[in-house]
Amino acid sequence: MIDKRPDGRKFEEMRKIEGKVGIVKRADGSAMFKIGDTVAIAAVHGPRVLHPRFLQDPQKGVLRCNYDMATFSVSDRKKPGPSRRSTEISLVTEKSLLPVLDLSMYPSSVIDVFIEITQANAGTRCAGIVAASMALAHAGIPMKDLVSAISVGKVGGRVVVDLDKEEEDLESFGGPTDIPIAYTPKNGEFTLLQLDGNITKEEFIEALKLGRESCKQIQKEQERALKEVYKEKGK
């Protein structure tokens, strides 16, 4: 087992986080979330008319997420455009946000969420969800709670929170395990849970416990960032 993480963090410590709301001027709602070197920007457009028409739901609004990585976000240039990976992440993002949203007020329309990763150092889908959740709140969409997300896992035989790229590539002690989770702190539900790697039941429970604590911290940062928008103007 390793006794120290590559970047010197504690096992249950996440990287430095920072949120900022209202950064895309032309969007109805927008937010940025930074965790360590990972930066995600989310912009919400809508509610607006959904085309093509057959996708419309006359009973409630539709949420459409689009996750994408900028070509310069990783060290080897990422080929632009959608890929198998980004399609999957768009879908899980959508599913992790839907449980808190109340879209009954917007029948036949769509709420578009665009997530752009401008800098990637692991944990991009979680950063994207956190940013998207803030952007939706900023756009005035009714939602029960804010969604916060973090990746937990096992590195070098230890249960850790918030893996970075170096840890994700660490092959010693059975290889790394990556578990991205999204959590709604209010009612304590997980809205995203993926698992890549090997882990025992006990370790898994321990990892989720640590993840929950981190998510609560992230939610505090989300709250602070959202309230900040109006404080600046009040002065």
Next chain:
Amino acid sequence: MNEETNLLIKPREVVVPGQVLAKGMDNLPSDGTYREGEEIISNKLGLVNVDGRVIKVISLTGAYVPKEDDIVIGKVVEIGFSGWFVDVGSANDANLSLRDVEDYVERGADLTKYFDFDEILIAKVVKVTRFKSIDITMKAQGLRKIKGGKIIEITPSKVPRVIGKQGSMISMIKEHTNCEITVGQNGRVWIQGSNVEDEILATKAIMKIESSSHVNGLTEIIETLLKEGTKK
């Protein structure tokens, strides 16, 4: 009995979705809030308003949500058999039916003669159904097709600030700039003055209100801005 003790927030405080506003059964949830068991929780980002026992959250951002009797400014985007479809900035386009037009429209008449594509209308919302189909009318005083002038867009939630108490703010701008101004509840403002300078001044004043709508003593700030502008 003891309403105040159960409130967890101060009135006019900024709250975020998921924040608990009050505990116990003494208060009633209204717009922007929901009840879960003993708690009243916000489901929007906005300012809390406590009116007696009723708690509501007023949204400060987001797209226009139509209400009955709103005056709106819209653009004709589609023409059907039985009327026009007007973009009023909300999620769905509004319906303007043949019956809701001032003139009598004959059967099979060319509807573009009345309102053509891309024409701008001042209209009133008559009905919003549960499924958010919006009916608007042109049959009321002051409702018409507009020509000339300019249209600026502001955040719909800032509209009350632009209008002011009993229209104080907007009439002040009208007075100083000699412009004709119509503020739609959907955040579109139509300005027409005798010259471009006046229109620019009015635009400046309205933009200023939008950007500093939280500031106390806004009326004075706008008044000085207008006075300085008219001097030149």
